[in-house]
Amino acid sequence: MADRVTGLVRALRSHGLGIGTGETVDAGLALEAVGFDDRERMRAALAATLLHGEAQRRVFDRVFDLYFPLARLPLAEGRPEATGPPTGEDPPAGLARLRDRLAAALAAGDDAALNLLAAEAVGALGGYGESPGSDGWSSYRTLSRLRPETLLARVRALLREGAGPEPEFTDRLTDDEIRRRIEDFRERVRTEARRRVAERQGREHVARRAVAATPDRVDFLLAGRAQLDELRRTVRPLARRLATRLAARRRRAARGEIDLRRTLRASLSTGGVPVRPVLRRRRPGRPELVLLCDVSGSVAGFAHFTMLLVQALHEQFSRVWVFAFVNRVDEVTDLVARGRTDPAGLGERILAEATVTGWHGQSDYGTALGEFAERYADALGPRTVVFVLGDARTNHSDPNTPALKRIADRARRVYWLNPEPPTLWPTGDSVAPTYAELVPMHPCRNARQLTELIGRLLPI
Numbered sequence: 001m002a003d004r005v006t007g008l009v010r011a012l013r014s015h016g017l018g019i020g021t022g023e024t025v026d027a028g029l030a031l032e033a034v035g036f037d038d039r040e041r042m043r044a045a046l047a048a049t050l051l052h053g054e055a056q057r058r059v060f061d062r063v064f065d066l067y068f069p070l071a072r073l074p075l076a077e078g079r080p081e082a083t084g085p086p087t088g089e090d091p092p093a094g095l096a097r098l099r100d101r102l103a104a105a106l107a108a109g110d111d112a113a114l115n116l117l118a119a120e121a122v123g124a125l126g127g128y129g130e131s132p133g134s135d136g137w138s139s140y141r142t143l144s145r146l147r148p149e150t151l152l153a154r155v156r157a158l159l160r161e162g163a164g165p166e167p168e169f170t171d172r173l174t175d176d177e178i179r180r181r182i183e184d185f186r187e188r189v190r191t192e193a194r195r196r197v198a199e200r201q202g203r204e205h206v207a208r209r210a211v212a213a214t215p216d217r218v219d220f221l222l223a224g225r226a227q228l229d230e231l232r233r234t235v236r237p238l239a240r241r242l243a244t245r246l247a248a249r250r251r252r253a254a255r256g257e258i259d260l261r262r263t264l265r266a267s268l269s270t271g272g273v274p275v276r277p278v279l280r281r282r283r284p285g286r287p288e289l290v291l292l293c294d295v296s297g298s299v300a301g302f303a304h305f306t307m308l309l310v311q312a313l314h315e316q317f318s319r320v321w322v323f324a325f326v327n328r329v330d331e332v333t334d335l336v337a338r339g340r341t342d343p344a345g346l347g348e349r350i351l352a353e354a355t356v357t358g359w360h361g362q363s364d365y366g367t368a369l370g371e372f373a374e375r376y377a378d379a380l381g382p383r384t385v386v387f388v389l390g391d392a393r394t395n396h397s398d399p400n401t402p403a404l405k406r407i408a409d410r411a412r413r414v415y416w417l418n419p420e421p422p423t424l425w426p427t428g429d430s431v432a433p434t435y436a437e438l439v440p441m442h443p444c445r446n447a448r449q450l451t452e453l454i455g456r457l458l459p460i
Helices: 002-014 021-034 040-049 054-068 090-107 111-125 139-146 148-160 168-201 203-209 225-231 235-254 259-271 299-310 331-338 343-353 365-375 401-410 432-437 447-457
Strands: 286-293 319-325 330-332 384-389 414-419 441-443
Touching: 002 021, 002 040, 002 054, 002 401, 002 441, 021 040, 021 299, 090 111, 090 139, 090 148, 090 168, 090 432, 111 139, 111 168, 111 365, 139 168, 139 401, 203 299, 225 299, 225 343, 235 299, 235 447, 259 432, 299 319, 299 384, 299 414, 299 447, 319 331, 319 365, 330 365, 331 343, 401 414, 414 432, 414 447, 432 441, 441 447
Parallel strands: 286 319, 286 384, 384 414, 414 441
Antiparallel strands: 319 330
16 A cells, blocks of 8 residues: 555656655545545545645546556456457447447446446457557547447436426436436546556556646647647736745745944944844836747647737736737737637737738748847837747748847847747757747746746846
8 A cells, every 4th residue: 555655746747746755644544544444435535635726636546547547447247357359349239228228327327337338348348458568448448449438318218217298498408417417437447547557557657657647737839729728718817926936026025135334333233243143125017928829730739828828928028028029020918918808819800800821821930039129129128128029930931130139239138938849949940049049048848837938037
C-alpha cells in the first residue's frame, strides 16, 4: 500500500501537482483512518489530503484508477476475464446480447453491473495486436463497436415500462439522465482499458502518457477547441493569483535599500547599535503594457488566452494596449475588454471587426512590425513594456528587423513569447533566432509558463 501511495504521488507530481512530503504522510494517515475496504472512501481521503483545488480532481481521479483499480471479478455468464487480445471477432449475436444487458444496466442504474460490463466489453471488443509488446487494449475500438450512445431510445422504453404517460419536460429530463449514464459508462470503459494497458506497460508509463494534463499545462499549439474553452474558464483564478504575486513584489520593492545616514542617526538612542535599520522608501509606478499578438492559425488560441489574462490584470498596469495582426495591425483593446463576457467568441470578433489581414491571409511579421512602428509609435515610451506573441514564422517574407529594433529602442522593455519549443525555432520559415538577437525570446507553451513569465518579466 505504501508503494501504491508513493507511486500515485509521483504520477501526480509528473502532471504538475505540487505535493510535498508532509502531504504524502497525511495521505497515508488518512488511509489508515478510513481503512481499505471502501474504495470510494479511500479516493475521497486521498483527494482531501493531496489536492489543492477542484481543477486538479480530474487528473487525480484518472491516476487513482490506475493505482487503485476495481477488484477483478468474473465476467457475466461465467466467462473469465480475458488476459490477452482476442484472436477473432465476436459474433453479432454475442454483441447484441451485450448491448441488451448494457441497456438493462443503464435503465437500472446498477453501478456494479456497469463496471462488470465495461470489463467484459473491453475484453471482448477492445483487443488488438498479437505481439507481447503491443498495447493490447483500446477504449476507442471498444466504444466504436459497442456504440452505447445509440441505446438512448431502448433505455427510455425500459424506464417507461409500467409507468403512465408523462409530460414532455419529464421526457427531456429523463433523456438528459440517460445521456449522463451513457457518458459515465464510456468513462468506465476508458478506465478499464487504461488499467489493462497499465498492467502490461506499467502504471507510471500509462499515468504519464495516457492521462490528460491539467488545463494550465495543456500545450497551446496542441489544444483542441474544448481544451481552449476550458482554459479560458481558468483566466480569472490565474489572474487573481498573478495579481497577488505582483502586489507582493511591489510591497517588497517599496521597502527599498537601507538608508545608512538615517540608520546611524537612529542608532544614537541605542548606543550606536543599529537595532532598527531605516529603509529608503521607493515609489514604484505601475508599468504600461502593450500586447502585439499574432492571431493567425494555431497560435491564435495562445494569443486570445493571453489577451484575456492581461485584460483581467488591467488594474496592475497604468494602461494596457492590445494590438492584433496577421499581416496588418489594428488596435483591439476595446474588443478584448468586451470579450470578458464571451471569451470563446473573442477570436471571431477580432477577425470580423478588426483590420488584421490585407490581400492575403498568411502571417507577415515584417509588414506587421513595420506598420506598428509607424502607426502606433505613440503607444511606446520609457514606462512601456511590450510583449510580442507569435511563432515568428514569416512564410518566407522579409522579417523587417529594423522595425523591431525601432520598437525596442522606444520601449522600456520588449519580450517575445514564442509558443513553439526552442528546438523548432531555427526550422522552416521561422526567423526566431534573428528576432532573438534583438529582443529576449522566451518559450511559452502553456498557461503555467505564461503566468510565470509575466510575473517574472514585468518591472516593479
